[in-house]
Amino acid sequence: xxxxxASGHSIDDVLCAISRGRVVYALEPxxxxxxHLVRAETWQPGTSTLGxxxxxxxxxxxxxxxxxxxxxxxxxxxxxxxPERIMIGVKNCDLSALRIHDHVMLKTEPADPLYAEAREKxxxxxxxxxxxxxxxxxxxxxxxxxxxxxxxxxxxxxxxGYVIETGSERGARVLEAARDLLQPAGDALVQERDKxxxxxxxxxxxxxxxxxxxxxxxxxxxxxKSFESKLWEDFAEDCVECGACNFCCCTCHCFLLADGRGAxxxxxxxxxxxxxxxxxxxxxAGGANMRPHRAERLLNRFDKKFxxxxxxxxxxxxxxCGRCVEACxxxxxxRDVLKRAVDEA
Amino acid sequence: MxxxxxxxxxxxxxxxxxxxxxxxxxxxxxxxxxxxxAGQFIELTVPGVGEAPFTPSSSPAVKDHMEITIMRAGRVxxxxxxxxPGAEVGLRGPLGQRYxxxxxxxxxxxxxxxxVGLAPxxxxxxxxxxxxxxxxxxxxxxxxxxxxxxxxRDAVAKKWDQGDALDVLVTVDxxxxxxxxxxGVVTAILDEKNLRCDPKNGVAVVCGPPIMMKFATVALLxxxxxxxxxxxxxxxxxxxxxxxxxxxxxGTQYACKDGPVFTYGSIQSVPKIWE
Numbered sequence: 001x002x003x004x005x006a007s008g009h010s011i012d013d014v015l016c017a018i019s020r021g022r023v024v025y026a027l028e029p030x031x032x033x034x035x036h037l038v039r040a041e042t043w044q045p046g047t048s049t050l051g052x053x054x055x056x057x058x059x060x061x062x063x064x065x066x067x068x069x070x071x072x073x074x075x076x077x078x079x080x081x082x083p084e085r086i087m088i089g090v091k092n093c094d095l096s097a098l099r100i101h102d103h104v105m106l107k108t109e110p111a112d113p114l115y116a117e118a119r120e121k122x123x124x125x126x127x128x129x130x131x132x133x134x135x136x137x138x139x140x141x142x143x144x145x146x147x148x149x150x151x152x153x154x155x156x157x158x159x160x161g162y163v164i165e166t167g168s169e170r171g172a173r174v175l176e177a178a179r180d181l182l183q184p185a186g187d188a189l190v191q192e193r194d195k196x197x198x199x200x201x202x203x204x205x206x207x208x209x210x211x212x213x214x215x216x217x218x219x220x221x222x223x224x225k226s227f228e229s230k231l232w233e234d235f236a237e238d239c240v241e242c243g244a245c246n247f248c249c250c251t252c253h254c255f256l257l258a259d260g261r262g263a264x265x266x267x268x269x270x271x272x273x274x275x276x277x278x279x280x281x282x283x284x285a286g287g288a289n290m291r292p293h294r295a296e297r298l299l300n301r302f303d304k305k306f307x308x309x310x311x312x313x314x315x316x317x318x319x320x321c322g323r324c325v326e327a328c329x330x331x332x333x334x335r336d337v338l339k340r341a342v343d344e345a
Numbered sequence: 346m347x348x349x350x351x352x353x354x355x356x357x358x359x360x361x362x363x364x365x366x367x368x369x370x371x372x373x374x375x376x377x378x379x380x381x382x383a384g385q386f387i388e389l390t391v392p393g394v395g396e397a398p399f400t401p402s403s404s405p406a407v408k409d410h411m412e413i414t415i416m417r418a419g420r421v422x423x424x425x426x427x428x429x430p431g432a433e434v435g436l437r438g439p440l441g442q443r444y445x446x447x448x449x450x451x452x453x454x455x456x457x458x459x460x461v462g463l464a465p466x467x468x469x470x471x472x473x474x475x476x477x478x479x480x481x482x483x484x485x486x487x488x489x490x491x492x493x494x495x496x497x498r499d500a501v502a503k504k505w506d507q508g509d510a511l512d513v514l515v516t517v518d519x520x521x522x523x524x525x526x527x528x529g530v531v532t533a534i535l536d537e538k539n540l541r542c543d544p545k546n547g548v549a550v551v552c553g554p555p556i557m558m559k560f561a562t563v564a565l566l567x568x569x570x571x572x573x574x575x576x577x578x579x580x581x582x583x584x585x586x587x588x589x590x591x592x593x594x595x596g597t598q599y600a601c602k603d604g605p606v607f608t609y610g611s612i613q614s615v616p617k618i619w620e
Contacts, residue, residue, distance in 0.1 A: 070351050073392040073435055077352050108588045108602070110350055227616055254591030257351055257584050259395045267393035269352060274590070282592065284582045285397065285419035288555055290620045304594070311597045 001172065002185040003164045009181040011155070011162050012045035015125075017178040018153070019043045019086045022123070025062060027051035027089040034133075035089075037061070043088065050089040050155060052131035053145075054321055058250040059094035062087060063118040064101055066247070066273050070114075073259065073267040082121045086174070090126040092147045093138055093319035097250035099150070100309065100317050104253045114271070123174055126151040126167075128193075129200055135322025137208040137335055139215045143319050145200045158192040208320075211335040219316060222341035223306040231340050232295040238330030239294050243275030245324035245332075251305070251317040254281075276301055302337065350587060353390040353435025354379060359410060360430055364496040365489075367417045368461050369426055370402060373434060374410040381405055381439035383446065383472040384465070384578075384606045388586050389413060389421075390435030391428070397421040398440075398583040400465035400605070402497075405472050411436075414464035414496060440586040441605050444469055444550065444576065453481040453543045457561050459488050459531050459553025463496050465578055466552050470505065477510060481547070484512040486540060488531030488557070491517050492524045514539060531557060535564040544569035552578035559619040562609055572610035579604050579612070 005014060019042060026048035027035040035055040040048060062085070071077040098119075105115035129136075129145035138145055147154050152171030156163040163185050166172040175182070205215065226232070246252040256274040261267055274281065277297050282290040291297045309317040318334070325333050360372040373389075381387065386400040397419070403412035417426045428434070446469075454473060458466045466485075473483055489495045495515060504511045516527040516534045527534055531553070534540060542549075549565045551558050558577055565575050581593035581600040588602030596615035598604065612618050 073353060073390055074355050074433065077349060104589050110587060112589060113350060253589070255585070256590065256592075257396060259390070259393060261393045269396075271351065274584075274592075276591065282582060284580065285422060286416075286554075288620065290581070290617055292620075296617075304591075308594070308597055 003182040004185040023085040025087040050127040054091035068271040070269040086123040088125040093321035100251040135325040138320035156193040219306040222345040236295040244327035246275040248323040353437040370414040382443035383469040384444035385439040387438030395421040402464035416461040453547035455549040459557035462553030575609040
């Protein structure tokens with residue numbers, strides 16, 4: 001169901017109404033011209049924003065947290081329930097990335113109980129991109145800068161007002177709280193939305209074209225033929241194994257179960273984000289390592305994203321958010337890597 | 346909410362058997378019964394130190410405790426080797442897929458082990474011995490570094506009390522004054538002279554260090570075993586054990602979830618599987 005905001009009300013009124021009584025995650029502009037994903041007690045007009053492109057922090061950090069406490073070894077393991085949360089301003093790259101996490105954490109049985117709870121407790125309000133960063137390239141990997149599915153509620157800003165759409169039964173229930181502020185969306189406004197979306201899509205396509213990439217390129221073929229290429233050694237020259245590309249990635253899902261002792265001295269276990277660029281990621285006791293060289297680990301990252309996931313889930317595990325481009329200490333640009341692999345294939 | 350998936354069941358070490366200078370067998374009793382099938386593995390926790398994957402070496406028919414034969418090779422196993430009977434540990438599992446023993450019935454089974462790699466094969470052997478008449482023949486070819494490095498030494502010497510029902514041959518890389526058997530790596534006793542087998546109709550099951558598995562596989566292929574009849578234990582650094590953490594990927598599969606036992610045929614196209 002599509003709505004527009006009734007006269008005399010604002011988008012802030014709507015977002016305040018639907019977030020009341022829930023823990024709110026929203027975007028806040030940063031001085032560097034980016035957005036940060038922050039936790040707030042309420043939707044704060046003037047501070048909280050829907051954002052015109054994705055924030056620095058990936059959405060996955062809310063449902064697959066960087067460090068999750070699993071319990072005391074030998075303890076009963078009971079943990080406090082998570083409160084209901086609403087995440088406002090999700091962009092499609094992050095939203096769509098949940099298909100990877102859902103596949104790994106929920107659909108690959110047995111399900112991960114922490115992820116299942118976080119997913120269930122997190123209402124997702126997505127928002128079309130109305131601008132992009134230079135590093136954005138979502139159309140190249142089959143995405144687009146607006147959500148098609150997976151949201152509870154989607155907000156589309158247009159020059160003539162907002163279109164607000166429900167995408168799930170839960171979304172419809174949540175939007176009930178703003179019933180008096182909304183009216184069914186007029187066809188003209190929906191057409192305006194579609195026009196804005198098409199223009200934004202084309203803008204990102206054109207931007208990616210400047211880097212030699214275009215929608216429909218066969219990255220699976222390119223990467224699966226690249227195993228013997230020197231390209232991995234060339235790009236790995238600049239890799240410092242910091243793991244930033246993995247940690248900021250909207251789809252990377254690898255983790256490590258780590259044991260230690262808590263403040264009281266009791267043995268504890270945590271689940272931590274891990275990075276396949278780290279030297280010991282594949283190392284086994286005794287010292288054997290499937291991927292002792294950086295070039296092999298860099299190839300592994302691309303093999304997982306552009307070869308493994310197409311095989312097991314018929315999708316790339318990359319949504320073109322460009323965070324790894326911004327985060328890389330060695331200035332390795334995923335677009336350059338893909339371009340070279342395609343050129344060599 | 347309880348993250349049971351990743352947390353172990355408390356267990357107690359009941360006995361410690363010294364197998365070799367750096368290998369011990371731990372008899373472990375979990376607080377709640379935990380059964381496994383030959384080929385499946387468990388994650389053994391040393392509280393506060395860490396967790397590591399092992400395939401039990403005891404009979405899968407015994408449900409109330411299990412034996413785990415462990416070489417001292419890293420941080421967790423160092424600590425394990427310092428533990429005495431009574432120590433509290435944790436067990437998580439069973440994890441992974443079992444050997445498809447039903448498809449071995451009516452066929453000859455060749456078991457090829459290297460070093461501590463005989464441990465998981467011992468669980469398989471116990472399972473096979475439960476129904477020994479179902480198999481045409483059971484053959485064991487085992488290699489250890491020196492006579493002192495042979496695990497389950499008494500059982501090996503006595504052929505698990507099976508007499509001629511088991512064809513057992515052991516080789517060592519370096520002999521000593523007492524050693525009268527073959528000397529050389531295990532592949533040296535997979536030739537026509539030392540291994541009379543039926544590659545077209547039989548199966549071969551291999552477990553050992555990566556380099557040993559590589560050369561044993563090459564030797565078995567040369568003898569005529571089809572890739573689909575060679576079963577390999579691909580021990581990787583499984584962390585979660587349930588196909589989520591990403592550590593033990595082999596091509597499109599995970600060693601923890603889809604293995605740890607794979608036929609050579611199912612992984613031969615994956616680059617660098619031996620490393």
